[in-house]
Amino acid sequence: MDTFIVSARKYRPSTFRSVVGQEALTTTLKNAIAGNKLAHAYLFSGPRGVGKTTCARIFAKTINCLNPTHEYEACNACESCVAFNEQRSYNIHELDAASNNSVDDIRSLIDQVRVPPQIGKYKVYIIDEVHMLSQSAFNSFLKTLEEPPAHAIFILATTEKHKIIPTILSRCQVYDFNRIHIGDIVAHLQYVAKEEGVQTEPEALNIIAQKADGGMRDALSIFDQTVSYTGGNISYQAVIENLNVLDYEYYFRLSEAILAGDVVNCLLILNDILNRGFEGQYIISGISSHFRDLLVCKDPATAQLFQVGASIREKYIDMAQQCSNDFLYRAIELSNDCDLNYRLSKNKRLLLELALIKLCQLREGAASGSEEKKKPIEPIIPLKKNSSTATIPTQSGKVADRHEETEKRQREDETQPRASEEIHHITAVQPTAVQPKEEREKPVTPKRKSVSMAGMGVSLASINQTQKEETIIISEKAVQNGTNLFTEKELVAAWESYAATLKEEVLLKNTMSLYPPRMLNDVVFEVEVNTDLNKQYLTDNSLSILTYLRETLQNGEITMTIRIAEGNAIKKPLTSREIFDEMVQQNPVLQKLSDEFGLELS
Numbered sequence: 001m002d003t004f005i006v007s008a009r010k011y012r013p014s015t016f017r018s019v020v021g022q023e024a025l026t027t028t029l030k031n032a033i034a035g036n037k038l039a040h041a042y043l044f045s046g047p048r049g050v051g052k053t054t055c056a057r058i059f060a061k062t063i064n065c066l067n068p069t070h071e072y073e074a075c076n077a078c079e080s081c082v083a084f085n086e087q088r089s090y091n092i093h094e095l096d097a098a099s100n101n102s103v104d105d106i107r108s109l110i111d112q113v114r115v116p117p118q119i120g121k122y123k124v125y126i127i128d129e130v131h132m133l134s135q136s137a138f139n140s141f142l143k144t145l146e147e148p149p150a151h152a153i154f155i156l157a158t159t160e161k162h163k164i165i166p167t168i169l170s171r172c173q174v175y176d177f178n179r180i181h182i183g184d185i186v187a188h189l190q191y192v193a194k195e196e197g198v199q200t201e202p203e204a205l206n207i208i209a210q211k212a213d214g215g216m217r218d219a220l221s222i223f224d225q226t227v228s229y230t231g232g233n234i235s236y237q238a239v240i241e242n243l244n245v246l247d248y249e250y251y252f253r254l255s256e257a258i259l260a261g262d263v264v265n266c267l268l269i270l271n272d273i274l275n276r277g278f279e280g281q282y283i284i285s286g287i288s289s290h291f292r293d294l295l296v297c298k299d300p301a302t303a304q305l306f307q308v309g310a311s312i313r314e315k316y317i318d319m320a321q322q323c324s325n326d327f328l329y330r331a332i333e334l335s336n337d338c339d340l341n342y343r344l345s346k347n348k349r350l351l352l353e354l355a356l357i358k359l360c361q362l363r364e365g366a367a368s369g370s371e372e373k374k375k376p377i378e379p380i381i382p383l384k385k386n387s388s389t390a391t392i393p394t395q396s397g398k399v400a401d402r403h404e405e406t407e408k409r410q411r412e413d414e415t416q417p418r419a420s421e422e423i424h425h426i427t428a429v430q431p432t433a434v435q436p437k438e439e440r441e442k443p444v445t446p447k448r449k450s451v452s453m454a455g456m457g458v459s460l461a462s463i464n465q466t467q468k469e470e471t472i473i474i475s476e477k478a479v480q481n482g483t484n485l486f487t488e489k490e491l492v493a494a495w496e497s498y499a500a501t502l503k504e505e506v507l508l509k510n511t512m513s514l515y516p517p518r519m520l521n522d523v524v525f526e527v528e529v530n531t532d533l534n535k536q537y538l539t540d541n542s543l544s545i546l547t548y549l550r551e552t553l554q555n556g557e558i559t560m561t562i563r564i565a566e567g568n569a570i571k572k573p574l575t576s577r578e579i580f581d582e583m584v585q586q587n588p589v590l591q592k593l594s595d596e597f598g599l600e601l602s
């Protein structure tokens with residue numbers, strides 16, 4: 001590997017056919033040659049490294065070839081072609097306008113234009129980065145462009161077409177070069193690797209192609225760099241290390257945590273990535289792209305457009321099935337907003353964290369497709385009249401009914417108190433019930449409004465499955481734990497002792513400490529919280545909380561309802577400021593931090 005020749009030069013295409021990823025354009029050029037309809041000036045525009053100069057050279061060689069093939073390619077054998085290939089042809093002149101942009105430079109070029117070619121028919125003048133010419137250079141060039149000698153052909157190349165003055169543009173045939181597709185670049189790199197006897201992994205070449213952003217020259221130069229770095233074995237791991245690319249596994253882990261609404265895990269993953277030395281801007285734009293890629297993979301048809309190795313594509317398709325379109329649109333929007341605000345933000349890390357928290361909140365609307373792996377989305381179990389176990393909606397088919405019923409109750413709540421029915425029912429089941437004193441004095445119906453599923457934006461299909469799963473567990477517990485009566489004091493004590501067992505789930509722990517439960521009747525208690533975020537923590541963990549309470553208090557019918565305090569209920573979605581305030585409320589140190597460092601929310 002010591003004498004590795006720079007691949008970009010060694011594998012520079014020498015015929016139109018071998019130009020990668022610009023088929024439409026090379027075909028048009030060949031047709032022009034075939035029809036002998038050559039213009040005097042061409043403008044090749046497009047991003048760097050996509051083959052503008054290469055095509056200009058091939059074009060110059062082909063029109064001067066003494067013995068072109070039937071396909072109008074240069075023969076690479078005649079005297080003119082050999083001179084071209086050995087870079088000693090007098091029929092081609094290249095001027096790099098980036099470094100030679102003065103009037104004198106252009107004048108010496110114009111002087112040469114008058115001299116006709118000795119071999120071949122045309123003299124070709126390639127002016128690279130033509131937008132860099134000074135204004136006066138442009139002006140003196142314009143005259144030559146207006147009345148060129150018959151043997152002169154100008155090919156102007158630029159990455160910035162908009163900087164070319166209209167008088168020049170109007171005299172040129174314009175060819176727009178596209179970025180080269182990742183698949184085309186990968187295929188070409190595979191070809192080069194095979195020729196050079198280099199071992200490669202498709203994912204590795206894919207990363208190189210992505211990094212090159214559609215430019216073959218960059219791709220080949222990264223390829224060379226990686227070959228010398230890895231000693232001829234281009235693996236995915238080696239490439240991401242060498243190019244400082246974040247392993248896509250991190251994006252998958254992040255999106256899994258986001259889909260699970262797991263804020264804590266998200267923040268830990270972010271911390272891990274930052275510790276590995278990645279820039280925040282890079283991370284957030286990577287997250288945006290990741291969601292964009294997932295969106296593309298939603299449909300197997302468009303997934304073909306997603307240019308990666310087969311194994312990764314499968315992963316993307318699999319994860320895409322777990323996200324609704326709506327979730328992805330909003331996730332892309334959210335992460336993109338964060339990306340845009342990033343540069344201006346004074347507390348960049350907080351901005352990132354807030355974005356992740358917001359992404360976690362999107363989860364409510366995220367559900368669709370395979371739900372088996374997910375946590376229950378709405379595990380709050382309302383009382384149901386006429387049900388023998390009093391608490392649990394058992395059949396998945398009932399969910400739609402339940403939904404309607406919930407709405408109906410909302411309406412009824414406004415007109416009449418309907419608490420009596422439920423109390424009757426429950427006291428009938430437990431005739432020995434001695435209600436806590438507090439209990440009798442206040443209205444008993446849980447405020448259904450706050451737990452309305454319509455308000456949760458959860459797809460019904462998803463609740464079906466999770467609910468079913470949960471019901472089985474709860475029913476078993478119900479049988480085991482009996483119907484022992486307990487007081488609110490005992491409930492609060494059990495609630496607090498559960499909170500005390502929490503170590504890593506700091507946010508849940510704080511939420512539980514902040515909002516003690518209040519009994520609504522013998523088995524139903526209510527937790528009034530301030531924000532959706534608090535509600536989310538409790539909802540996500542309701543199964544384990546309830547299981548604990550039922551075991552501790554020896555009552556299998558204990559049911560939790562969660563309500564957002566009046567006046568706060570409409571506040572969804574939360575603003576960054578509100579989320580911050582909420583976090584401060586749970587962890588006052590944050591405010592201190594913010595004050596001390598003079599941080600501001602963007």
Ligand SMILES: [Zn+2]
Pocket residue numbers: 064065066067068074075076077078079080081082
């Ligand atoms: Zn030839």
